[in-house]
Amino acid sequence: MGDFDLSSSFIPSLHKPSSLLPTARHRESLLYLIETFPVTIVVGQTGSGKTTQIPQYLDQAGWCADGKIIAVTQPRRVAATTVATRVAEEMRCILGQEVGYSIRFEDLTSAATRIKFLTDGLLLREALIDPLLSRYSVIMVDEAHERSLSSDVLLGVLKKIRKRRPDLRVVVSSATLQAEDFLRFFVGDSADHGGTGSEIGGSVGRIISLEGRMYPVDIHYLEQPAEDYVERAVKTVFDIHSNEPDGDILMFLTGREEINTVIELIADRAGSLHAKAQSIMPLPLYAGLTTEQQIYVFEPSPENTRKVIVATNIAEASVTIDGIVYVIDCGYVKLRAYNPTTGIETLTATPVSKASATQRAGRAGRTKPGKCYRLYTEQAYTTLDEATIPEIQRSNLAPVILQLKALGIDNIARFDYPTPPPAELVIRALELLYSLSALDDYAKLTKPLGMRMAExxxxxxxxxxxxxxxxxxxxxxxxxxxxxxxxxxxxxxxxxxxxxxxxxxxxxxxxxxxxxxxxxxxxxxxxxxxxxxxxxxxxxxxxxxxxxxxxxxxxxxxxxxxxxxxxxxxxxxxxxxxxxxxxxxxxxxxxxxxxxxxxxxxxxxxxxxxxxxxxxxxxxxxxxxxxxxxxxxxxxxxxxxxxxxxxxxxxxxxxxxxxxxxxxxxxxxxxx
DNA sequence: GAGCACTGC
Structure with missing residues (x-):
């Protein structure tokens, strides 16, 4: 691997008894902050146990008294179900009783439920029926740094609800990079600004950091830019295979076509490997595959075989595979964007953000120290954006605006988003909703048509x-x-x-x-x-x-x-x-x-x-x-x-x- | 004549 420039960064590990999780050491400070401030931003890396532990501490501390519920939102359905299962096990209760989950088509909660995991989109729907979300004493928005359309809208709605519900506690879990932005968002233009100066949070909130548990990952860059990263990716696989110890490889590419090309190239070249050498097994992973086609990547490698999982961005946050020691990152991702002038969506390969590159590298350090090979130069890395542009700034906002109107938020221009969308997107959405008669001449939601459309x-x-x-x-x-x-x-x-x-x-x-x-x-x-x-x-x-x-x-x-x-x-x-x-x-x-x-x-x-x-x-x-x-x-x-x-x-x-x-x-x- | 990254209600 002579042409890789070596520098290192340490990314912290997972699956430890809960008493040993970093979160446990911070239990008292966490509870103090949540008791004292309406908003707490939790910076917790993978393996910190924040998602599973914080709701249990809150329950033990009495936040479920008077029949109130602790809500923990997740960006994805699988996350809500698996985390709920885990917490129910830890609390030794039947899933659906004290601990439950609620996702579209599946509601596993009961009158006994005190801790409820749900998708952020579903909690927004609940606000249509209960605008102040009054059943909940604490709402924790997990993985807020992913900046999904629904988590951003939810944060905006929670900021509004907070003004009318001083008792409500909001916990936002975020990556390091965005923690201050989230806190500033909740403080900004708020009625109870105040504070003592040095702290951004004033009387509104605080940030608490929980160290994660991960193994170090060495980052390697190219010395010269690659002419063709597909070719380069295949070469890197074989360099790792002949020079590096055991461990599976995870490669990030942009789409199905590229993945199929790389799999064929690897399979071709694997034929010329030494007969006695360890063999190599390339496997595709992207959302378009059926469940049966996807399960192979989760099975342990056969004897004397190294798996190479060739994946889209699905492996960055949605899907976790055990046994990955090496990551190869092409540096690109396909992103969707909506052009408000033409009304046309584009799907284009775009350079990843630094945050995304870090997340990808972290996939190598979950079970032991790992290595990440970036198929670009360190210089190119420095030019990357810090974070991916949030969805709310690049989506067709018609569904969002319709939902806000249905929540009784009429002044769309003044709605407080974590980051505001471009005005053109909002105007285009309003025009479409008007043409569909969901909005009247005064941009008010029509009844019953507009209201039903929102539902x-x-x-x-x-x-x-x-x-x-x-x-x-x-x-x-x-x-x-x-x-x-x-x-x-x-x-x-x-x-x-x-x-x-x-x-x-x-x-x-x-x-x-x-x-x-x-x-x-x-x-x-x-x-x-x-x-x-x-x-x-x-x-x-x-x-x-x-x-x-x-x-x-x-x-x-x-x-x-x-x-x-x-x-x-x-x-x-x-x-x-x-x-x-x-x-x-x-x-x-x-x-x-x-x-x-x-x-x-x-x-x-x-x-x-x-x-x-x-x-x-x-x-x-x-x-x-x-x-x-x-x-x-x-x-x-x-x-x-x-x-x-x-x-x-x-x-x-x-x-x-x-x-x-x-x-x-x-x-x-x-x-x- | 040639193809959709990923989520969610």
Whole structure:
């Protein structure tokens, strides 16, 4: 490894008896701070035990008296369930009793629950029913440094609630870098500013640091920039393999295509390894794989074999793999961003932030001292941003604004976010919500339409469609379509080398009018012919986990609509649902889609690409779409996304031009 | 003729 420049940094380890965890030494100070100040920022590295221990200390200290609950939010569903299980074990109680969790589709809590783990998105939903979150004495927002859309909004809402609930205690867990920012956020412009000067927190809050437990990780940089990091990554694998002791390798790349390339290259070159040498086993890991395809990375390496896990950013925080000693970091990540001028989302490979690079390196030091090879120079490292731009500054904010309005926060411009989004994003969101009639001329939430749209767990355009559907007599169908589009493309799975079979499997479900009706067909087949079985899915190249999820989503949406008093027409008895309601059922569905997706209308050009009414860039039907190689005139689409140099539309359905003016007269008069 | 990083309600 001669061409790597060696410098070191120490990143602290995991799974120790709880009495030995660093948090235990800080128990009294933690409890004192939380008792004394409304806001406590906890800087706790991996292995500090903050997530599992702090709620137990709080419970023991009496924060659950009078039936109050301690809430701990997590950014991901798995985190909420696994941490709750662990704490229930430590407290020797049955999960769902004193300790429980609540995530979408699963509520394992009871009247006895004192400590509740939940996703941050779900706690925000609870605020719709209980605006002051009055059931909770303490709310701990874990992993706030990840800056997810919902944790940022939650922090803003908690800051507001705090003013009306002096008894509420907020605990924010953060990485070092952002701790002061979070504290300043809670202090800023606050009624009880005050304080003694030197402390930023004043009377509002304090920061407490808990050391983590990890092994040191040596960081190695390239001396010269790599011309091709894919090639360089493969070389590094073999350098490690021939020169370094046992231990598995985790490699960070940006996406599926790159991962497959690297896996092939490693497999090719592994053939020329010494016959007696330890063998090498490359394994892919990215979200698009099915559960069965993912489990291999978690199994211990076979005898005399070194695993090389080639992963996307999924391995940075969402998924933890034991036995990793070496990390190879390409220095890039694919990030989504929303352009408020064009309304187009981009997905682009971007240099990682320093915080991200540190997190990736830390994956090497969980079980013993490790090494991290960065495929860039130390000079390049110094130019990286400190932290990734928060989602709230690069997302379509229509769902966020709708949610805030539903929480009674009318003055969107003055809402206090941890970092405010650009005004253009807010304006674009307000315009869209107005065009969908979710907001009135005074930007007030309309009732019941806007309020119901906020309550439905689908994006505003689809929410509008669902709420129009019974008038078109296609509510049952639209519920299935909404559930299927919520899967965001994860309907089919892709198997290398079997493209043709995948295509022919898909063709079986194809419906001339477009992708939405095709998705409906798939859903119907899964619940009838397929009997909701995994085997049927495999035979048809469908992702079983996704299909099961679609059933749950559909059930949940159905319950919401029933609560709104909308009658669900039952068509479950008919075999051919599309034609069951008469020959124009498909047309009703397409008309209904237009009532929500009129702003996503486009017309096919002679060259086969699409243009919106306002012109703009050429839109290509995504290769996964039925419209990829078919003729069409006017269409509506679910989503538009730019990847590489092309802009793709996904989930495309044929409509009539006249419907646009019929269902969105204001929108289309202005445009022409 | 060619493909979606990752979460969440």
């Amino acid at each position: 439905l767990a689908v994006e505003p355009m689809m929410a509008k469609v669902l709420l129009s559907a019974s008038a078109f007599g296609c509510l049952s169908e639209m519920l299935s379509i909404a559930a299927m589009t919520s899967l965001q493309g994860a309907v089919w799975f892709y198997h290398d080398g079997s493209k043709e079979t995948t295509e022919s499997a898909r063709r079986k479900f194809a419906v001339e009018e477009g992708d939405h009706l095709t998705l409906l067909n798939v859903y119907q087949a899964f619940v009838t012919k397929g009997k909701k079985e995994a085997k049927w899915c495999r035979d048809n190249y469908l992702n079983f986990k996704s299909m099961t999820r679609a059933v749950s989503i559909r059930n949940q949406l159905t319950r919401y609509l029933e609560r709104f008093g909308v009658r669900i027409d039952d068509l479950s008895a008919s075999k051919d649902v599309l034609r069951a309601g008469g020959p124009d059922k498909a047309e009703q569905i397409r008309r209904c889609l237009t009532t929500g997706f009129f702003a996503h209308a486009a017309r096919m050009q002679p060259d086969g690409t699409f243009r919106t009414v306002s012109g703009g860039t050429a839109l290509h039907a995504h290769p996964s779409s039925l419209m990829f190689n078919r003729k069409a005139d006017w269409v509506v689409f679910h989503e538009v996304m730019e990847t590489g140099n092309k802009t793709f539309i996904r989930e495309v359905t044929k409509i009539e031009k006249g419907w646009l003016v019929e269902y969105a007269p204001d929108y289309y008069q202005v445009k022409r």
